[in-house]
Amino acid sequence: MPMTEIREYGHEQVVFCNNEEAGLQAIIGIHDTTLGPGLGGCRMYPYSSVQDALTDALRLSRGMSYKAAAAGLNLGGGKAVIIGDPKKDKSEALFRAFGRAVEALGGRYITAEDVGTDVNDMEYIFMETASVTGVDASHGGSGDPSPFTALGVLQGMRAACEAVFNGDGLKGHTVAVQGLGHVGFHLVKLLADEGARIVACDIDKEKVQAAKAEVPGLEIVDGEQIFDVDMDVFAPCAMGSAINDKTIKRIGAKVVCGAANNQLDRDELGAELTSKGVLYAPDYVVNAGGLINVSVELEGYSREQALRLTRNIYYNTLKILRMARKEGIPTNQAADRLAEERIRSIGLVRGSFSNFNRGRGKGDHPFSR
Numbered sequence: 001m002p003m004t005e006i007r008e009y010g011h012e013q014v015v016f017c018n019n020e021e022a023g024l025q026a027i028i029g030i031h032d033t034t035l036g037p038g039l040g041g042c043r044m045y046p047y048s049s050v051q052d053a054l055t056d057a058l059r060l061s062r063g064m065s066y067k068a069a070a071a072g073l074n075l076g077g078g079k080a081v082i083i084g085d086p087k088k089d090k091s092e093a094l095f096r097a098f099g100r101a102v103e104a105l106g107g108r109y110i111t112a113e114d115v116g117t118d119v120n121d122m123e124y125i126f127m128e129t130a131s132v133t134g135v136d137a138s139h140g141g142s143g144d145p146s147p148f149t150a151l152g153v154l155q156g157m158r159a160a161c162e163a164v165f166n167g168d169g170l171k172g173h174t175v176a177v178q179g180l181g182h183v184g185f186h187l188v189k190l191l192a193d194e195g196a197r198i199v200a201c202d203i204d205k206e207k208v209q210a211a212k213a214e215v216p217g218l219e220i221v222d223g224e225q226i227f228d229v230d231m232d233v234f235a236p237c238a239m240g241s242a243i244n245d246k247t248i249k250r251i252g253a254k255v256v257c258g259a260a261n262n263q264l265d266r267d268e269l270g271a272e273l274t275s276k277g278v279l280y281a282p283d284y285v286v287n288a289g290g291l292i293n294v295s296v297e298l299e300g301y302s303r304e305q306a307l308r309l310t311r312n313i314y315y316n317t318l319k320i321l322r323m324a325r326k327e328g329i330p331t332n333q334a335a336d337r338l339a340e341e342r343i344r345s346i347g348l349v350r351g352s353f354s355n356f357n358r359g360r361g362k363g364d365h366p367f368s369r
């Protein structure tokens, strides 16, 4: 039953959008706006049922509440899904209809790019609403978030490696990177600059070639073999559930730190990693660079500001690792606790977010730092 599921996830609001003329069927999940408007990407995917789309919208938007809270942003959690095939079903009308649905929420939800959508789609949405980030630079946008996500993952990895390998950085350590897409590609470049040995894989040969051209020393293995590499760090940068009941037995790394969302197939695997002596840098803590970057758009985009805030992921990761050690809990639980505690304590001071009249200029934003 949808309502039971919505209650279980704890959402404030879930909006079903329908515009037959424009071919739009979408769901917007607004999980928690205690800290600010729910910001999160718009995914376009050919879901096989409305139920699957709803579950994805709920899961993803709740994840954004935790990500924004743990990153110290004044943002809540939101996410949208459009039911459709991004290769066949995109049109100006569809994204403008979606933009109108977003506009009708009065600023409670701010959209952005996600899997299946890109900057061109955001431009159409922007014609109907200002509640969109990731638009073109000419409209105050910040462009591709992936380099920021990769930089944040590197900061998280440095923090975790310093905790495990006694402060000698990444130089000489072997990092196994699963996935050489937008984030993985930038991450292997950064890791090469740090002097790490990098072993990587991607199921897409073109992605492998592009990464090899950029990082000549990159070693490549076939897809599944990545789990058996003799490695110090495992960096999942492909799909979710990289750590599952099967792969956990094969991963010989001392640190797991990567960009992929929902790396743990189930929460309990966090405790299993801990008991195996593996330090897990929680996914939503280390992959927040992209969100941080788009959030800077809300106060007038500055690349320097986005870089500065993204580098803070190093300290944020250290804070969570210390909390986990002190309280004797797995790192994923520590991250959840920190996020929930921040939402709770700021909620007491602020009450719930209600309306939001956002301008594009610095200082117009009610949550400007």
Ligand code: NAD
Pocket: 145, 146, 147, 149, 178, 179, 180, 181, 182, 183, 184, 201, 202, 203, 204, 207, 223, 224, 237, 238, 239, 240, 259, 260, 261, 287, 288, 290, 291
């Ligand atoms: P992407 O689609 O550009 O890259 C993913 C890559 O993984 C692709 O090249 C794909 O071929 C490869 N891949 C898929 N399955 C694989 C497998 N089994 N083995 C090896 N390679 C496989 O996506 P991205 O933007 O680089 O994002 C990577 C992950 O990070 C995703 O989980 C995404 O949700 C998450 N993430 C991305 C950002 C961002 O800024 N792009 C921000 C936060 C989180």
